[in-house]
Amino acid sequence: MLQLSGNSALAETDFATLVDLRHGDAAILERIDLPGDDARRLMELGFLPGARVIAGRSGPGGDPRVFQVDGSEIALRRETARNLKVRVEPARKPRHT
Amino acid sequence: MSECSNCSSCAPAAVLEFPKNGAAPKTVAVIGPPNSGKTTLFNRLTGLRQKVANFPGVTVEQHTGVAELPDGRAVRLIDLPGVYSLQPRSEDEQVAYDVLTGNRADTPKPEAILLVLDTTNLARHLMLAAPILALGVPTLIVLNMADDLRKRGGKLELAALSAELGAPVALVSARQGEGIGQVFDFLAGAMPKPAPKGLPVLQDVPKCRQWAGQVGSEAKYHAPAPPKWTRRLDSIFLHPVWGAVIFLVVVVGVIRTIFKAALPMSKGIERLFAVSGKWVATALPDSLLRSLLIDGVWAGVGSVLVFLPQVLLLFLFIGILEDSGYLARAALIADRTMARVGLQGKSFIPLLSAYGCAVPAIMSTRTIENKRDRIATILIAPFMTCSARLPVYALLIAAFIPDRSLLGPFLGTQDAALLGLYVLGFLAAVLTAWALKSSVLKSGRTPFLLEMPSYRWPTLQSIGLRLLDRTKVFLVRAGTIILLVTVILWVACNVPPINGKLPDLEHSLAGTVGRTIEPAIRPLGFNWKIGIGLITSLAARETIVSTLGAIYGMDPKTQEQGLQAALRNDLSLGGAFALLVFFAFAMQCMSTSAVVRRETGGWTWPLLQFAYMGALAYAGAFVVNHLIG
Numbered sequence: 001m002l003q004l005s006g007n008s009a010l011a012e013t014d015f016a017t018l019v020d021l022r023h024g025d026a027a028i029l030e031r032i033d034l035p036g037d038d039a040r041r042l043m044e045l046g047f048l049p050g051a052r053v054i055a056g057r058s059g060p061g062g063d064p065r066v067f068q069v070d071g072s073e074i075a076l077r078r079e080t081a082r083n084l085k086v087r088v089e090p091a092r093k094p095r096h097t
Numbered sequence: 098m099s100e101c102s103n104c105s106s107c108a109p110a111a112v113l114e115f116p117k118n119g120a121a122p123k124t125v126a127v128i129g130p131p132n133s134g135k136t137t138l139f140n141r142l143t144g145l146r147q148k149v150a151n152f153p154g155v156t157v158e159q160h161t162g163v164a165e166l167p168d169g170r171a172v173r174l175i176d177l178p179g180v181y182s183l184q185p186r187s188e189d190e191q192v193a194y195d196v197l198t199g200n201r202a203d204t205p206k207p208e209a210i211l212l213v214l215d216t217t218n219l220a221r222h223l224m225l226a227a228p229i230l231a232l233g234v235p236t237l238i239v240l241n242m243a244d245d246l247r248k249r250g251g252k253l254e255l256a257a258l259s260a261e262l263g264a265p266v267a268l269v270s271a272r273q274g275e276g277i278g279q280v281f282d283f284l285a286g287a288m289p290k291p292a293p294k295g296l297p298v299l300q301d302v303p304k305c306r307q308w309a310g311q312v313g314s315e316a317k318y319h320a321p322a323p324p325k326w327t328r329r330l331d332s333i334f335l336h337p338v339w340g341a342v343i344f345l346v347v348v349v350g351v352i353r354t355i356f357k358a359a360l361p362m363s364k365g366i367e368r369l370f371a372v373s374g375k376w377v378a379t380a381l382p383d384s385l386l387r388s389l390l391i392d393g394v395w396a397g398v399g400s401v402l403v404f405l406p407q408v409l410l411l412f413l414f415i416g417i418l419e420d421s422g423y424l425a426r427a428a429l430i431a432d433r434t435m436a437r438v439g440l441q442g443k444s445f446i447p448l449l450s451a452y453g454c455a456v457p458a459i460m461s462t463r464t465i466e467n468k469r470d471r472i473a474t475i476l477i478a479p480f481m482t483c484s485a486r487l488p489v490y491a492l493l494i495a496a497f498i499p500d501r502s503l504l505g506p507f508l509g510t511q512d513a514a515l516l517g518l519y520v521l522g523f524l525a526a527v528l529t530a531w532a533l534k535s536s537v538l539k540s541g542r543t544p545f546l547l548e549m550p551s552y553r554w555p556t557l558q559s560i561g562l563r564l565l566d567r568t569k570v571f572l573v574r575a576g577t578i579i580l581l582v583t584v585i586l587w588v589a590c591n592v593p594p595i596n597g598k599l600p601d602l603e604h605s606l607a608g609t610v611g612r613t614i615e616p617a618i619r620p621l622g623f624n625w626k627i628g629i630g631l632i633t634s635l636a637a638r639e640t641i642v643s644t645l646g647a648i649y650g651m652d653p654k655t656q657e658q659g660l661q662a663a664l665r666n667d668l669s670l671g672g673a674f675a676l677l678v679f680f681a682f683a684m685q686c687m688s689t690s691a692v693v694r695r696e697t698g699g700w701t702w703p704l705l706q707f708a709y710m711g712a713l714a715y716a717g718a719f720v721v722n723h724l725i726g
Contacts (some may be wrong), residue, residue, distance in 0.1 A: 012614065037186060040302060041544070045181065046221050046316040057331055057332070057336075057340075058335065059433060060337065061433065063432075064433075066429070066546075068323075071320060072548055074546060074549070075429050075545070075547040075549060
């Protein structure tokens with residue numbers, strides 16, 4: 001994947017974080033930009049680099065949003081989800097299982 | 098259960114007699130990730146009734162119970178808070194870690210471990226097996242929720258899993274009681290130390306996950322299909338529009354039902370007390386004892402017991418919301434409001450449970466990692482409308498607000514008033530939180546993580562046991578604190594004798610105290626009788642109901658009127674609303690102050706809290722009395 005230079009905060013957040021996923025979108029987690037302890041806690045819940053994350057439903061206004069990852073459903077606030085960089089999978093229809 | 102198993106002092110003696118090669122355990126810890134069913138298993142094994150619910154973080158300190166094996170021997174079980182790893186970050190995780198490693202003075206180091214995992218998500222939950230097995234303590238891997246696994250078409254090979262982990266494995270359903278025999282067999286047998294085929298580097302989470310995945314695939318673990326019903330229900334409960342509407346309907350519906358459905362039952366209890374009171378009155382000669390029984394105990398304690406149905410209905414609803422898994426969704430919907438005042442979503446669950454009682458709510462703040470967030474949550478929890486306020490609200494609302502319809506059959510004036518008081522308490526809580534979080538308790542944000550449990554049917558047993566426990570708590574309070582305060586009050590109303598006769602209420606000790614503080618509460622629209630109630634309610638909020646019941650019951654002028662009518666004649670509308678607001682804000686609960694002291698480690702916070710809430714109550718009541726009166 002093309003690594004963005006990061007000099008434009010907008011470009012990076014705009015295209016490559018969990019916040020950008022809509023209900024039903026899937027993405028592969030690239031990395032977590034959070035301090036050690038916080039990142040570790042997310043990893044223990046299944047947010048590991050390489051994991052497939054599917055965006056689920058959310059609270060009113062899209063925040064916080066539920067993410068399906070590693071067999072569980074975890075709700076994250078926008079401010080946290082913004083720090084999880086992802087590689088978006090090609091668009092597909094929302095998975096209804 | 099034998100008599101012995103209830104007695105902790107003789108349980109160790111029973112354990113000492115273990116015949117089998119000395120390898121059987123004395124103390125066994127139950128551990129696992131949050132919401133994996135540890136407490137349900139613990140309750141199954143011990144017959145105890147720890148609180149369980151369908152959301153993560155219900156158990157916040159270790160509970161100890163005794164499990165009796167089929168052959169009559171006893172094992173001490175410790176139920177620990179849920180952890181995702183053995184790297185402690187919050188207080189409840191620290192408790193679990195310290196107990197397991199034998200670093201807690203009050204608990205012996207466990208000789209064996211029951212590791213409870215949710216089998217429907219085994220691959221991830223197995224990650225916890227690595228640090229646990231590395232402790233080298235004999236461990237049984239309890240694969241819980243076998244019923245869900247089967248229903249959703251998942252499977253695994255137990256023998257292969259056991260071989261990989263080098264530890265025995267039991268597939269159980271703690272809820273249904275399936276497979277519990279295997280757990281007892283493990284506890285009764287000689288337990289070998291675990292001999293896993295290999296463990297990952299524990300600090301490396303990705304490696305741990307990889308290891309867990311490998312173990313899972315060696316055991317031919319086939320993950321169950323995603324929970325269909327949970328997805329379907331979430332598409333309704335978390336719908337962008339309907340989700341919030343349903344949230345409101347649930348809240349209003351609960352409040353309305355508490356008011357309406359409890360009414361016939363309350364009337365029944367009231368009649369029971371009226372009839373039995375008359376019976377006692379005719380059976381006893383006119384004496385001081387009769388006065389104590391009728392005017393003190395019957396009028397006082399009886400007027401509180403009338404509200405038992407309301408309190409039970411409230412706990413019934415809380416129980417259903419908790420056990421079904423809806424509460425986690427409610428936390429999600431409300432999170433934005435919490436974020437605005439600077440609190441994290443994790444604060445929401447203690448605040449929700451404070452609708453029942455602030456004491457367990459304050460204890461459950463231990464799941465909050467951030468110290469400052471935790472203190473802020475502890476400080477605002479008593480603003481949430483707890484069940485002890487319900488009798489006070491119900492009495493005053495029924496007495497002062499005529500029952501009219503506001504929104505057709507959906508909302509009446511009385512429901513609206515009660516709803517308004519719930520909202521008022523909530524607003525006081527969030528505004529206080531906002532003030533605290535933007536000043537003295539400012540802190541960096543910690544990420545908000547909330548695991549959404551699958552929806553489950555609440556079981557009759559779990560809810561029934563909880564209602565039974567709440568009934569007990571309510572009756573014990575009525576029979577101890579409230580009874581005691583009522584008797585003291587009765588004495589204070591009958592001394593000192595004046596001219597060799599019993600004093601009238603106004604010149605009795607209680608009346609004198611009430612009249613002494615009257616100048617201070619007059620601006621709020623309260624007279625000295627209410628003043629007496631305010632003093633007694635410092636012990637517990639609902640005591641004011643029993644106090645007023647006893648005071649008006651003793652006064653010959655109001656004796657025949659009944660409490661509601663007596664209040665209507667004695668209190669202005671402004672005073673009544675002021676009293677409601679006063680109770681919404683004031684900190685009148687010794688148990689809560691005691692638990693705040695314990696959890697914050699000193700008297701500073703509970704005293705500040707008491708003073709702040711008292712000042713707010715006074716100011717609020719003053720304003721309301723002057724606006725309406």
